[in-house]
Amino acid sequence: MKNFDDLLAKAKEQKTKTIVATKAEDPTTLLALKEACDEGFAKGILIGEKIAIEKELNKLNFVKGIEDIIDIKDPVEASNESVKIISRGAGDILLKGLLHTDILLSAVLNKEWGLRTGKMLSHVLIIKVPAYRKLLFITDAAMNIGPDLECKKHILQNAIDLAGKLHVQDIKAACLAAVEDVNPKMQCTLDAASLSKMADRGQIKGAKVDGPLAFDNAISPKAVEIKGIKSAVAGDADILLVPEIESGNILFKGLVYFAEESTAAGIILGAKCPIALLSRADSDRSKFYSLVLCALSAHK
Numbered sequence: 001m002k003n004f005d006d007l008l009a010k011a012k013e014q015k016t017k018t019i020v021a022t023k024a025e026d027p028t029t030l031l032a033l034k035e036a037c038d039e040g041f042a043k044g045i046l047i048g049e050k051i052a053i054e055k056e057l058n059k060l061n062f063v064k065g066i067e068d069i070i071d072i073k074d075p076v077e078a079s080n081e082s083v084k085i086i087s088r089g090a091g092d093i094l095l096k097g098l099l100h101t102d103i104l105l106s107a108v109l110n111k112e113w114g115l116r117t118g119k120m121l122s123h124v125l126i127i128k129v130p131a132y133r134k135l136l137f138i139t140d141a142a143m144n145i146g147p148d149l150e151c152k153k154h155i156l157q158n159a160i161d162l163a164g165k166l167h168v169q170d171i172k173a174a175c176l177a178a179v180e181d182v183n184p185k186m187q188c189t190l191d192a193a194s195l196s197k198m199a200d201r202g203q204i205k206g207a208k209v210d211g212p213l214a215f216d217n218a219i220s221p222k223a224v225e226i227k228g229i230k231s232a233v234a235g236d237a238d239i240l241l242v243p244e245i246e247s248g249n250i251l252f253k254g255l256v257y258f259a260e261e262s263t264a265a266g267i268i269l270g271a272k273c274p275i276a277l278l279s280r281a282d283s284d285r286s287k288f289y290s291l292v293l294c295a296l297s298a299h300k
Contacts, residue, residue, distance in 0.1 A: 002134050004263055004289045007166060011041045011295040018067065019276075019291060020045045020091035022082040023075055025052035026098035030060060032287035033095065037065025041295050045091060047082050048098070049073045075099040079107035086273050087113050093294040094275045095287075101142075101277065108271055115271040120144075120154035123277065124162055125252050125266045126293065129259040132219060137163060137239040141248025142277070143268065149191045152241060153204060156195060158269040159239050160207040165297055173199075174218035174237035175211025176247070180229060182212065188243035195241070207239065208232045215240075215251070265289035267297060274298050 021033055024046040030053070036042035043065040046053050050071035057066070072078040079099065085091045094115075096104050108115045123142040128135050139159040144151055156173060163171045175192030182189045192211030199209035210233035216223040221235035229235075242248030256264050264286045268275035274294035278286055 003128050004135075004265070004292065007289070007292050007296060008039065010167070011292045012039055014041060014295055016040070017042050017092040017295050017298055018045060018090065019043070019093045019095050019294075020047065020082045020085050021095040021097050022047050022078050022104060023097035023099040024048045024095075025056060027056050027059075028282070028284040028287055029095065029097040030056050030062060031284035032291060034060055034062045034065075035284075035288045036291045036295075037062075042093075042291060043067050045070070045085060047072055047078045047085075075103050076107075079104045080110070083107040083110065083115060084113055086115060092273055092298045093291065094271075094273055095291065095294075096275070096277045104275075104277075105143075105268075108268075108275065115273060117270060117272055119270040120151065120158070121268055121270040122155040122158045123266060123268050124159050125248075125264060126289075127252065127255055127259075127262055127264040129255055129262045131259065134238065135166075135168075136219070136237070138248055138252050139239065139241060141242060141245060141252045142266065144245065146244045149194055152191055152195060153198060154270075156209070156239070156241050157204055157206075159241070160204070162267070162269055162293075162297060163238055164206055166293075168238055171207035171239065172233040172237050173207045173209045173239035173241060174213045174233050175209065175241045176215060176218060177212035177243060178214060180213050180217050180227065186212075188212065191243075192241075210234065211241070213237075263289060265293050267293045269297070 025048045045068045047070045122140045125138045140155045177188045189212040210231045218237040224235035266278040274297040276290040276294045
């Protein structure tokens with residue numbers, strides 16, 4: 001898969017998915033959902049302030065694909081109802097609208113009726129920038145704050161599994177650090193080296209894994225040549241595993257805001273359903289492509 005249009009073509013081949021949008025009165029959320037419905041791979045259940053939702057629907061001339069509108073103003077109650085709908089099998093994808101992420105995740109993680117599966121929840125951001133020849137997966141830049149080695153193993157496996165579902169061939173994962181050498185004073189380099197060896201021994205499956213690699217070594221063949229790095233991953237990474245949330249968040253937003261014509265999408269993995277999740281400030285286009293990702297991830 002080289003770009004998001006390739007993913008959209010695949011999503012349109014799948015069975016229509018029901019998207020449950022929480023606090024759906026957000027214009028960009030509704031615009032993204034409208035496009036998904038118009039493209040034929042989605043229908044929507046909208047939860048939030050009904051009067052505000054209907055006002056936005058009229059502005060967008062959004063009629064096709066709406067299954068129901070449930071009037072709940074409070075974001076906590078709206079999140080709870082959204083998750084309960086999916087828990088009882090009436091929805092396939094959860095879409096974050098105009099609310100804080102922690103409120104939505106609190107409902108997702110509810111022990112009684114939430115969406116836990118026993119797997120670790122992690123976030124994957126996918127971005128296409130003109131300067132790179134294919135889609136780039138970045139994880140975890142939005143959910144797990146300071147993961148240890150065991151957490152990184154599960155975060156990486158989630159991203160590899162997603163790449164596999166998106167038909168990425170010969171998946172390559174780079175464990176990022178500030179340097180390409182193991183340094184006992186830098187824990188992330190020790191973790192990266194351990195993850196590489198775990199992949200060699202089959203404890204992480206489905207991808208070639210290498211690290212530590214600095215960002216330039218992970219994505220630039222020229223940097224790899226100059227530094228004389230011998231690696232099956234360096235210079236051609238599909239997945240970038242970041243050391244912690246700060247570096248991942250800065251990397252991703254730097255690419256979004258400084259790389260002209262970049263396109264991005266975000267998804268939470270590990271729950272009973274894929275969760276489309278980006279910043280409230282992100283564009284309707286990014287939210288639409290997040291739904292494309294979720295539709296493909298939800299496909300059995």
